[in-house]
Amino acid sequence: MATHRVYAMSVSAVYPLYLQKAEKKGRTKEEVDTIICWLTGYSQEQLDELLSNQTTFETFIKESPSPNPARSKITGSVCGVCLDQIEDPIMKEIRYLDKLIDELAKGKAMEKILRV
Secondary structure, three states: OOHHHHHHOEHHHHHHHHHHHHHHOOOOHHHHHHHHHHHHOOOHHHHHHHHHOOOEHHHHHHOOOOOOHHHHHOOOEEOOEEHHHOOOHHHHHHHHHHHHHHHHHOOOOHHHHOOO
């Protein structure tokens, strides 16, 4: 299955796509980074380092310093797959991130995206 290919992909390979999706809708790099840091617990400096080191998604997720407990409030579907139905914990975290970036691109307020 393609899951293992996703795990081996570097976060830095997908990050520009997150930025492009957000910026195309008038959102900012800072908002994308805020979402990533909120979800994972990485600081901005740690995120920058992980992006420059070509860190894989698997490592990025497994070594997240403090996954936000509010991420369990992220619901809905991504790419036609309901988040509640994803059993693989790493894939679920990747899809949480995808969902939050989608919400950003759809114009949702940051407070709602961050489940404040």
